[in-house]
Amino acid sequence: MKAIAIYAPPPTVSSSLYFLDQDEDEVVNSTTSSSGSRGDGLGLVASDVVPCVTCRSLIAPEEKKGRLSDVMGDRGKYIHISREEMQEVADYIKHEGRVNITRLARKSNQFIEPLIEEDLGAQDEIPASAYKTSSGCETFLANVDTKSDVIVNFKGNSITYVLGHKTQTQTVCFSPLVSQTNWEEEDDDDGEAKWEILFGALSFITFAHFQDSHTFFLSHATPQFHHLFFRLMASGQQLSAIKGAKVLMVGAGGIGCELLKTLALSGFQDIHIIDMDTIEVSNLNRQFLFRQSHVGQSKAKVAREAVLRFRPQISITPYHANVKDSDFNVDFFKQFSVVLNGLDNLDARRHVNRLCLAADVPLVESGTTGFLGQVTVHIKGRTECYECQPKPAPKTYPVCTITSTPSKFVHCIVWAKDLLFAKLFGDKNQDNDLNVRSNDSASSSDHSEDVFERKKDEDIEQYAKRIYDHVFGHNIESALSNEETWKNRNKPRPIYVRDVLSDELQQNGNVDKMPATDNLSTLSAMAYLGLKNPQDIWSLKENSRIFFAALKLFFSKRQKEIGNLSFDKDDHLAVEFVTAAANIRAASFGIPLHSLFEAKGIAGNIVHAVATTNAIIAGLIVIEAIKVLQNDSKSCRMTYCLEHPSRKMLLMPVEPFEPNKACYVCSETPLLLEVNTHRAKLRDVVEKIVTSKLGMNLPLITHGSGLLYEVGDDLEEDMVANYAANLEKVLSELPYAITGGTMIQVEDLRQELVCNINIKHREEFDEEKEPDGMVLHGWTQAPAVENNKDTTTTTTSSNNGASTSSTSALVPNDMEEDDELTILETGIETIAAAGKKRKLSDVSNSETPVPTDDKRAKKIGEQVEGDESDVIVMLDGGNDEKMSR
């Protein structure tokens, strides 16, 4: 039997996989220093590597012929393989399509008759089967291409890979370490498809990925060479993975712009972008693909045009639409190799997470706030999904804190925005707690409702004064009458118009003096009063004047909108009104006043955003995306971008966590609902559980075979009526009665998410602690930042860029990428504190092992990487709880 010219001496090194191996240097070192004789035949030691004279002399003749296509054994034996022989191997590979390496090696032995120099010992005739497997390389190859059934043993230190040699610059040096790496652009001048192939596996991979001409050598190789080889293969693999990928980006905002640019530069060819937003002026400081002239246009479309200007040859498909639209269903998601999120709200993130799970497409998720950011990777079955860990709940404030006992400026903002503004300008039919907490029963509820109605023919001036005196004066007085409340609190001071604006009321009242502008969007009380700087903190008097001016402008110039308005941070007049009202209230309660700029940030939940963090995060997203595309999920990391270094690190990679087995989204664990089945209506369950907690948009509820409830566009009328009737029934009286011990199924067809919920009947619920009147177990939600002792006002998290009209302020339920939903300072505090908190919780977890958390703790220990053997806990290992969720 002719031996194929591959020699694999017993490995002297237990070389594991070098690529991406944290320990590489140590391993390499131990071999270089300990095996001085390792050069064997050539007397080479890794450290005095080359250009090796012996090798040169061996190659020289072939070089003269203008081609190299030969093999060198590990002992420096030179073996010639003819072009024809190579062609035969190549043809065989082409014919077979995919070849098992063992078979290929055996086959090659038929094709190739190596001219081996004399002196070959018996052991050189190594049967092909010797090359079968080795864990390290197997792993490597699995990473290179899992579709391949080739298994190679590179462990024998015996391959050198040399690429084209035709041009002079492409040095072919016959050393353990040398090669030419210009993979992409190597043209074949001959115009002849050369298939010079020696070693089956190499040729196979090369053939499959590069379709390029190369000459291969087997040589005395060192571990370093393995590394080189792996890297070459990896970089080639990387290129083809990138080029072949079809990528979906959700969000073309701050992160999105950076991401699209970096994807295009990195060689991605097929990118789809979904974004429902249009461009605003305040985007321009970081969303660099947009210009002033684009304001008002679709972000997705403008971003595409901007990137095509420097990369016209790639394909970018924009969708100016909401990612929750039914067009973007599971089938839509299935066409992508990876989904990259640069979103700005929890709701959309959860939706995309579920679709990615349903479509089994990996998701790279991201977020930034100020200088902080993070990138996480979610691969179904391998890493936790976006919802495996609890997300901090939207922050809510006790109603009475807002209505009666504010202690922070944010409480005043919430009052001004969600109660006062909504009462005066919003939907009159909505519940509003503006007066309910008043202790003075006579003035509260029914009677005082009228106060906010402008009477027929009532002068605006009079009306405004009446409102002012009522909310800042009278209401405070009533509150004061409840002595109990103020035992341990500073008493507020009632403020009446006459105290503040006694001198100027008469002259200031005339609406006719109001600016005659047609452009309602530029209406400004500040401009009217000659106040310019939004950074200034106005006095109580100035705030009062703004209050009057803004209120009057609303009633005189924008009366058509009254009754339909909800607060919008981009509505300048609304911001002015809310700032003024909040400040007057703050003055009343001895809380420091704030500038319009600050108030706007709080009221609009504006996230602080800078270009640099977005750029960094986008870079990290692409790095992770490439790993995902190469099926190298083992190398994937969650990365945190920190403001202050931790263990010297500003960018901190952390190994991803495994899926949470109790996650109701990515596992099938049933939830448990404790509810009074004789009292709770189906509507309560739908609203308080299915919509708000499980985040379903189009729920379908079944009990056994019976359909109880469904939402959709294409329902029959009688079904709609039927469902509407069901909503009002208590659970135990439904057509398919829900009682203790039964199980219902809740499903969102669009998200392809199914949850089973076991029902447990319970008679009583604590009104304060369990305000929903029901409790859902198995659904994880982090504790809200503030403890709510009173009945809380709650918030829907269904905000997708729209302003919130609910009775509370949202605080980071997430690291927001963009404008909405988050109050920054809180965000930063939360994150800064997260590390410590996590550390503590890790400690406690190790004492009371909870299955999942225990695993986390272990993981955290494991990820102390390689040579960095300091005693460290990845103190930010669990940051995700605070940072990303």
Place this chain on the structure above:
Amino acid sequence: MNGEELTEQETALYDRQIRVWGVDAQRRLSKSHVFVSGLKGTAVEFCKNIVLAGVGSLALNDDNPATGEALAANFLIPFDENMGGGGSLAELCCDSLKDFNPMVHVSVEKGDLSNFGVDFFEKFDVVVISCCSLAAKKSVNEKCRKLSKRVAFYTVDCRDSCGEIFVDLQNYSYAKKKVDETVQCQLQYPSFEEAIAIPWRSLPRRVAKLYFAMRVVERFEDVERRRPGETSIADLPNLMKLRNELCLAHSLNESQIPDSLLERLVVSTKEFPPVSAVLGGILGQEVIKAISGKGDPLKNFFFFDAVDGKGVIEDISTS
């Protein structure tokens, strides 16, 4: 107020970032002057960030023509101009950057970096150089140091998926916010030359291997009179020889500079765009910190390697 308030236009445009670093910082930014030399992908990322942030002016220096490779990593230059174009990299980038933010004055400084005298740098508050020789790094750094005013000096380099940032703020004091109080902090930076002259064995343990590897490559290019990045795999043997010599001289274990790392640095000298984005972002933040005097500045090296994903700060100084 004193007439130095931000304009309404500025307030609207910079709204989101003012919420991060405040009006004061924004005001200081808008009065600062930045110089950047060597416009490859990483420097271009930095330029974008700093123009968006709203510095007063940005001067660009790179007379090289826009070749295919330069364009590959450059999102500032529209494709149409690829072929015919003419114009230096600096000129082409200048046009695009102006467009990013009309409030920033962007200009071109022609000429060879090494020919600029001390006076030249007086105009600037920040000098950033990229992809230039060891000699140029030292000399520009020294020139900045000769000036009576403090000119913040930075280098940034990206090779393959590795990157390095060097920072010299000379004597730098800043307000550091502690829990309740604000303390004045003082930092003493060495020059580039001083920093790299520090004997390796006297550096703290576990200094990023990339630090040593970059020094070897830098030295190699210097000795061989190569232009930055002008290396190939064929240089690896000599590079390793140099590595061994340096390690011997510094009594450092060669394992601190793995072959594999050297090989990566020497083989693929192209900048990996995601790494450029990361480096450009970090550098942008640092420059913003230095100008605004807000936040802990980086002292004095930063390393990023996409392979392990760590972004590490190393203090290579004697103080």
